[in-house]
Amino acid sequence: MPDSRFFATVGPFSLGDLAALSDTALGDGASPERLFAGVAPLDRAELDHISFLDNLKYRAEFRDSRAGACVVRPAHAAGAPEGMALMLTEDPYRAFAAIAVAFHPAPRPPAGIDALARIDPSASVGADCRIEPGAIVGARVTVGARSHIGAYTVIGDGVTIGEDVHVGSHCTLQYCLIGDRVTIHPGARIGQDGFGFALGPAGHLKVPQLGRVIVGDDVEIGANATIDRGAGPDTVIGSGTKIDNLVQIGHNVQLGRGCVVVAQTGLSGSTKAGDMVLFGGQSGMAGHLSIGDGARVAAQSGVFRDIPAGQTVIGSPALPVKEFWRQIAVLSRLAKKKGDQ
């Protein structure tokens, strides 16, 4: 069970109610009246816990689990231990998320503007906002209703923040417009100068960075991530896009809707990606590229050419996935032959 020092737990809930809110079907013999007290991982769950199986790497833990109930795909139901109630769905991770939220609703710290926050008189702060100690809200800033600005976060003049936004502590927001329901984790830096210089032997001349950062709705931006503002065009993060910790996004980058950018990835200036593009961890994109909808970039890949929609690439320089593995196989065979000589 989650540590009560950090997480509140409500319940218990009946299996039937949990099945309804998670849109799952109960397996044979599962009693909808049975009560459950919380969620737990497969290997630590007890009889009154709900667990889940998504990644098949954990099949053995599933088979040996003492969990009273488990969310699982119908295709994997046969591997369940005897007596475990099954909650069947094709998307167990999503269903589990709904159940976990039911038991552990996200805390809503009380609204209010701390006496040690500094709000410019020309700023507009919506109803029921929470502004923590030391937060600085600059001139002409607008903060939408129910938004939360963490301690010591600095919001530069003119910035606009939507409703139900959560900004962690120690963030810096400048030259940006932020949508609704955005989450920004601690230490993120949004809107600083892009890395634009006219290089030359007599000195590198800074080119004024005159664009903004436009962040859509339902975006998440990870801890210590950095997003530079545009140089003339804007840097744009499409709605629903999720950006992990320590990601770097250069000036003029445009990300479509629902992209996923895993930790430590870097997108160089002026690269444009469509919707639902997946960037694996530590991957890097050169500048001025075009990446089509639904493309997938494997972890650590280095992309130096455009990627058509739907294509998966891997390697540095990145190749279409089949080509990459064929090269790996050929090289491995040659080296083996050599080693055998």
Place this chain on the structure above:
Amino acid sequence: MPDSRFFATVGPFSLGDLAALSDTALGDGASPERLFAGVAPLDRAELDHISFLDNLKYRAEFRDSRAGACVVRPAHAAGAPEGMALMLTEDPYRAFAAIAVAFHPAPRPPAGIDALARIDPSASVGADCRIEPGAIVGARVTVGARSHIGAYTVIGDGVTIGEDVHVGSHCTLQYCLIGDRVTIHPGARIGQDGFGFALGPAGHLKVPQLGRVIVGDDVEIGANATIDRGAGPDTVIGSGTKIDNLVQIGHNVQLGRGCVVVAQTGLSGSTKAGDMVLFGGQSGMAGHLSIGDGARVAAQSGVFRDIPAGQTVIGSPALPVKEFWRQIAVLSRLAKKKGDQ
């Protein structure tokens, strides 16, 4: 046009004045009296805007642009649409920067020490500095004239900062000497302990880090970048060097003058680079290397050996660029043959 919530615009300026300040030559038929209101990217510029063509990837946007004037190399002038005034130069990006600065001079927020800043009585702050709320200036610190210390930035005891320096919010500066006209973006960490341990099965023993970080003039340091202080020697960043976001610089590293270090690059301890070295994004240098003047390290390269002056390397482990591409070509041909069988 830049968003007036964030950027001030002055002007208009005549084409002749703009040509003079950007050191460009007007093309045939361009009227020096014609007035312009600002700058804009090729695809969004209107008749009273100046745009520029540098990267030939944007040739089509150039041909179709409605910009009234465009900064361009003489060799590319033939691709201009009819009626566009041309401003000719071999360095269009630099000329454009000068024009953009003319229309949008960098704002100078008012000088003054905020009542919520905390300046140690033994510190010396020069004339016309701006010290923002919550900034902490430690004992015996000196800050040169006209420098700007951002909100909540913490400057440790004994640090020296030159004139016309700009330090963003939330920075940490310790054990360092900073030159003139340096820009440090939010969240940069300068001068913490290097990662020096005597490793061993009974525990890793920290080795005292007794050096400093010496930052020359006209250096730029990106958001959330980290520069460790020396272990005994100093960590040195030469004048004019530009460091991007999330770069890591280990203890005792020495960078020469005018280097460019693109985002997420890491330089391991005691590596020394000459002048005008270019490090592509996400590249990594092993420790104790020597990198010659004007060397170029491609993005994502992993450098494990010294690089002679002027050489370009790529790959991990990095190779001279021709060798690398020859290997890529050979491997690709072999894999194709295999695939054809």
Place this chain on the structure above:
Amino acid sequence: MPDSRFFATVGPFSLGDLAALSDTALGDGASPERLFAGVAPLDRAELDHISFLDNLKYRAEFRDSRAGACVVRPAHAAGAPEGMALMLTEDPYRAFAAIAVAFHPAPRPPAGIDALARIDPSASVGADCRIEPGAIVGARVTVGARSHIGAYTVIGDGVTIGEDVHVGSHCTLQYCLIGDRVTIHPGARIGQDGFGFALGPAGHLKVPQLGRVIVGDDVEIGANATIDRGAGPDTVIGSGTKIDNLVQIGHNVQLGRGCVVVAQTGLSGSTKAGDMVLFGGQSGMAGHLSIGDGARVAAQSGVFRDIPAGQTVIGSPALPVKEFWRQIAVLSRLAKKKGDQ
């Protein structure tokens, strides 16, 4: 000698005393009564300085050094210049660390809670702690004796911090339990939400992150590093593990005792490593991997498979080290042949 603006120096000490405290044996002819004033690198040391030779790259500097004494392995003693006193040991870096600490003991800034710190009334702060300006200590937090909380660091409700812990400025600690003698450098983010989403075309649903971060004793965490809390299990950092700057550690990761994680490395969610594992800089681990005790991951490697105990891997995708170099050699030979044609 270290810059007196930043480092205090005590002494002098006799060579005999220094040999005793560093557990080294004096070489032939070295007088235990001779006095020394401090430590310095080989190329800058003078007659009253102690230096050290560990990395053989610096053999020439050793031969030419003016250092009065030098810590060195017996096997390398023959390369010493005439007149240099030798301090012999099989672990010169560790012995040198002990000597450097003797001359330059780490400063202990005075204890006390700054008037501008904000301590929740329900928090418990041990004896002789130092809490700097702007630090926020949340509800029910406990801070052990002699711990130091840096300026503007924010410690969330319920967090536990051990004794003799040093937390730098601008850190964010949430949902975590921190052991004794831990050092956390500025800007580190510990305990934020993991990057856990149920991905889907209708939107990526955040999965509640209900675990903690458990940090053992004697751990070091670098500047601007990020450690996400567990999703249900905990994220665990074993005692004695050292984590460098800008490292990313995903939810549910478990690191054993005495691991070393060099800068900009990323460990994806649910990966488990044993004791004394070494992760080179910019290396990346996929999720859900198992890495055995004493394994070594070379810099920039991309690990997509489990690593057995004691194995060294390199490359992306990573291979056992011999296999990797054999492939490199084969490819190099083929490309050379091609180039010769």
